[in-house]
Amino acid sequence: MAKTPRTPGRRFRWTPGLLIGVVMMSVMVAIAVVAPLFLTSSAETLTANPSQGPSAEHWLGTDDFGRDVLARSLVATRLTLLMTVSTTIMAVVGGIAIGTAVWLAPAKVRNGALRLIEAAVAYPSLIFALLIAAILGQGTWSAVLAIAIASIPAFSRLTANMAASISQRNYVSTARLLGVPGPRIITRHLLPNMAEPLLILTATVFATTLIELSSLSFIGLGVQNPEYDFGRLLNEALVNIYSQPLQAVMPSIMITVTGLSAMLIGDGLAAASDPRGGRRHRTRRQASELPASLRSSADALVEVDNLTITAPTGKELVKGLSLSIRAGEVVGLVGESGSGKSLTAMSIAGLLPEELTVSARTLRVGDLDLLGRNDPRRMATEIGLVYQDPGTTFNPALRMGSQLTEVSRVHLKESRTTAVAKMVKALADIRITRPESRMKQYPHQLSGGMLQRAMIATSLVSDPKLIIADEPTTALDVTVQADVLRQFRSINRERGTAMLFISHDIGVVQALCDTVIVMNGGKVLERLTGADLAKGNVKHPYTKALLAATPSMSERKTELVALRSDAFNLDEEIEEVSP
Amino acid sequence: MTDSNSAQAAGSAPVLEVKDLVVTFGAGSSAVTVLKGVNASISRGQTLGIVGESGSGKSTLAKAIVGLVHASSGSILVDGIDVGRMTGPQRRDMRRKVQMIPQDPYSSLNPRRTIGQTLAEAIDPVRSSPMLHREKIEYWLSTIRLDADVASRYPHEFSGGQRQRIAVARALAVEPRLIIADEITSALDLSVQAELLNLVGRLRRELDLTMAFISHDLDVVHHVSDSIMVLYNGDVVEAGSVDAVYQNPQDPYTRKLIDSVPGGPGFDIG
């Protein structure tokens, strides 16, 4: 089942970078506020001591007009920040206005406008700014306007992209159905949900704007006397860089620190808004000495004894689970989201997310001890894997053929030709039409059912002892699902491959599996045969409730039994953990 | 085409009538026809189940009915009025008559708006202050068995099933003539699905809802619908009352579909 991360409501995370950025920026803002109050006279009064080196009176010397270099650098902070902020605001507001207005426009206008924006983005912005600045004439505000206008295309494209992706969300189309006027859709639904990325982008725009404004000043088109910003100070200083290098030091530091702090803030905000961030990874797996709660048989192909999987938060996601699979046996794991069934399967496959901690008394497949390091070749050839969503399990950038033959070529050391020929035959065996041309196609050109069958075919190439299939039919249409299930059935019959089959669908599990294990809350609740399950011959109240909650076309139930996990003596956590 | 066999008030015009609906995307050589002349009708108080596999056009049909997709030809009549012939303000009014409950509980609610704001917007799209509509919000929350203080909370504080219930409440709050439920249970766990299906069933009885219920899950459609329509590749291959179609499917595709349902009587994987 697709799990969408729940974005808001996470606690804000302070990363070291963000902290440094905010501190540096606060210092800059403080300088901008305070410096002009105290230093303006020494920064702007002409004295008879031009172009002097550092002294007690002038720490960094004086400029060509005899003004204190340090004071000027500090006082310039205010104008620089004001200009950068104004430019950023103009670019951001303009960009947002265009980017969202484009979204409101009819499709044809929108496509044309997007093409134009794209072309404008491709255009070198410095040249564009230069032209605008030349037209507007030199000066603070024309520089601000020039850079702002030149930054608008990029920003509006990003806004349009974001608006496009958010406008695909259901709440936006619902709002349209409710008759909410366009502008209100923007203010209520689009902008609030773009706020976070927009804020990050704004920090980046701030940093680049700072540099671009100073570049314009460097070319002589920016701030004019008597005003001065970092760019103009640098422009003046670089003329004397060899005679008076100190003059350039302070503005350089100031501009770099300001830019860096904006960038760090942007990075920090991005990291804070990244749902993947903030995890700790712990990969150490220690054997547990806890007693087994349910027995597992030692002569089985797969033996899991007292498996516990712990989240970085310390929460136990799987709690002392034990199971075993005999050679040739099909074992089904059934349960709802969060029951721990996928985690169990992935820990047997050795593919758990790294931040999870695994402990078990025994965790083995054949003679492969999954608690230790194993020969990758044996892991790849002895365990076949089939995943849930065939649309995402294949690499979109690679052709099918090269992906499907990876195991053959890497681990079985087969030549490319042999591997391809073998795979083509395997595909033909599972009734995939035109197997040769399928091998040359990309995943997106194949249907989900075809991809899933190809995945099964490639997992069989090395003749594995065990296939682990994690919800392999959930993303498939019902007729295709039946097809794929037949495939699994015939593999098991013909090759005697053992299977661990995970599903949330009781109907699927009861049809395919010899043994069915019902899980909830990270624990095994009941173990029964597929036949018993089909007959409704179940004992655990949870399993019973599960059956009662399932609508069926065989019988019309007036009311389904609403199944509440808290009715059973289990952990009632509904939090989803994606493997 | 679909005629309910239940004992409904005779003579009342169908709430929804779809006639020869064709929807084509793109133009020229790259044109793809997604719906190829679909006919359907739903009478007041009835629920039509629409089943089909991916690519069958069932979601496009839903979007066409609510007006998110333009019909290439054919007509869609709501309360006997052709939606396609309407002009600006009329159409906006019409839009509110048909409401859709979307599939994904996580993207169906704006994460930055409280439940109260979301419902208030459904009640009045322009003046949408929750304060103005407090009573109504409380009423609709009570119909989906949520407390009134829920109105000040944000979507992320709710589970998937609860969100889907809120989405139902939002659709109801518009007091539409017709509700289109597009795969509303497909993202939910069994237990939550049961709860939602029960809610829908109860509301149908209590509020006399008219619904189109779209799903790929034949079990679910069977559970909620009065009549059913099977779409395959843009065509209606079979339509009729639920019992008739499930027990005695006429079209080979319908048969195959029903036989593919795990746990069903015809299911066999050898």
Place this chain on the structure above:
Amino acid sequence: MNTARSVLSASAVAAALLLTSCTTGTTPSAGGSTGPSTDTVRTALNSDPTTFNAAKANAKDDYEVARFLYDTVVRRDADGKFVGGLATDWSATPTEASLTIRSDATCADGTAITPSIVAQSLNYFADPATKNNFGKLVFGPGQPTITADDAAGKVNIKLAQPWSELVGGLTLAQTGIICPAGLADLDGLAKGSVPAAFSGPYTLTKASHGVTYEMTLRSDYKAWPKYAKALDGVPAKTVKLFPGVNKTTVANQLLTSEMDVSDIAPADTQRFDGNKDYTVSTVPFAGIFVLFNQRPGSPFTDPALRKAVAQVVNQQAFNAAAYAGKGIAYNSIVAPTVACALPDNSKLTKEDTAAAKAVLEGKSFKMVGTTSIGPNGAGSTYLQEALRAAGATLDLKLVDNGTWATMTQTKPETWDLTIQGDANFVGTVAASLTRIAGVPTEKGGRNIGGAENAEVLADISTAQNASDNAARCAAYTDAQTSILADNDIVPLVGEPQIVVQRAGFSIQAPSGIVDYGTLRITK
């Protein structure tokens, strides 16, 4: 994947090929970073020459290259003396002149340079249709009559009105003699693509816009001027000119031996101080002065205000701000080296900030300035700051040269005062005076201040008619005194042209004007 890979590698190969072709195209046959071969001189130009037609040379770079390509009839020597170029001898009165042309000079294609050819070229230069800006500086007002007497080997010039500075004018690079092949193909002449047009020691052998220009020494050239003190060294076989070089970068390149001779920025002079591997010579290039708009409506029709501005100005402070203190102090509108210039600064308005403040407090003026005076227009910035200190507000528009020229020449309503740079190519008092006292721009003249000064013009006329130096200088002194007393202008300093020569290379500036014809390799 295969297609993708092959396309990627193909484009990489294409890029590599493009790169090699670029680099091989620019790698010089000789040199590299190991230093110059001894027969090549590398120097910088401000920007690309706009034309290779000497008669239409406007910009500094134009006439710098013209020096290599075209010979003038007369040349300057040290101490304001003249020395023969194409002419071996000459005689001049205020109204006419006669030049004896040497017989051994040839054009680059071997054509002998006869008096007819010289006269034809000078006639082309003087023709109003040629539309050059220098004709009047050379021949004075009115159209001259120029005739040749091939038999006598003479060219005769008759002036329309008395003009005593003809000989000086004929040293200008713009009067360089263009051979007939050039006059027959004016387009080619402008592009520099007619080698036979050249009369000077070099021909243009490579012109790559914005990249490099190459001059090659003619093997048959003999018409070198005979300076009183012969020049050391030998002329370079090849001269490479790099246009558009940032001045600070030039200084870097001189220090890293990537450049041999070049102008540098004043601020960079101290990098060469005390370095025996470099010779630095400074000459005044252009007079810099404050110029007032004296048209009706401008506040500076009021002499008191002009005086107050003059009282604010401090030459040293301006010098420090604009030219790192390397500017040459001016006593008048012209450089002290110009004949008849005022000998001391006694005629300048004395600095008196207190008095100025009383007049200027609270006043507000519009100023237009060019970014080319001082680094980033620091010259104008100085004036703005100085007036600000005196309580006046100066609304300064700092613009590039082209915009400055447009504003000052065609939009007098947009400015009250400006800082003018006055390059006095002929080195006469009259050349500078006519700029500020002559016909205003709106009447077709070149006086941007708009104050037509009949008194000064009369003085100039007197000077031009004068037959002896003393009388001429008396008239000029009178004129200079008058404009300074009126504060029509406020002299600041002379913009220095600072030429750095790496050991082994030299260039001369006879009479204070850098002459690229004197470039020599001395090692």
Place this chain on the structure above:
Amino acid sequence: MSEPVALSRATALDNNPRSRGPRLRGGARNLSPWTEYAIRRGGGVLLSLAILVVVTFFMVPLIPGDPAVAVAGADATSEQIDAIRHSLGLNDPLWLRFLNYVGDLATGNLGNSFAYSTSVTTIIATKLPYTAELALLGITAVLLISIPAGMSVGILTRGNRRKWLDVAFGMVTGFFQAVPQYVLATILVVLFAITWRILPAAGAATLTALILPVVGLSVGPICSISRVVRRETSTVLEQDYLRTARGWRLPALRLYARHTLPNLLTTALTLAGLILSGMLGGAIIIENVFNWPGVGKEIVTAIVNKDYPVIQGIILVLGFLAIVLNLLVDVILGLIDPRTLGGKRSNG
């Protein structure tokens, strides 16, 4: 200069692996995706070019200053200026000049420079190779350094390992991105040319003269792209298909080079295209500091000279290059990842 950085963030933000646009199954349409793509993009290119020409032509004359005055020089009389204005065709109405310009463009003629006795085509043909040389080397350096660097850091810090490396990487790249190009370039000259004398200070005369300008030009983009690549790497490493590849127990090199790299290229190349077109036009500062005879410097001079045809010509050529590059990048992306042909670029 700005876009790469701004975009970098967006690509990270826009990344929504679950949202896939409508896809067409193989064989569902008559035309090959490439033909369709060519038709769709061709129209876009023509539209962009048309707008570029119109906007450029009418914007440039808004620059203050009279070209005739600028050409005439300081000592020209108004009569001379009028004559020049006439000969430059500046007395004609703007629409007529536009028609003439478009007519000339159709024959590949960009007009003649006002200031110099040469055609705009010659000027651009002389100078563009220098800029292109710098830009191509620059972008090569950027790709060769930033992709491995970003990937390595992304891999080393996966799953929040080595926090210190993440912080250090952010600080170092952020720092070099925040140093203005002219300051960096000046420092390079002071150190390598003036103090240590190991590289030329300026000029385009020798191969070694390329080194400093290329470094000055590419340090910023290297930092910005390696940050993007680092971010993208950690996104790709979380994808289902990488779990699939891990399930096949592929060796590390194969896992990262074959299964991770191609998925980063979409973003990296898109940005590289933008940076390359930015470098073609935006190398003004580097060209200034290193006296590199490129088009950026030419356009600054042309603005001072009010040389309309040169300004228009350079802007047009750079715009044309930008559009072509954009297209080229998309075509390369189409070869690497055919999904992008569908009209939606996966990274937006």
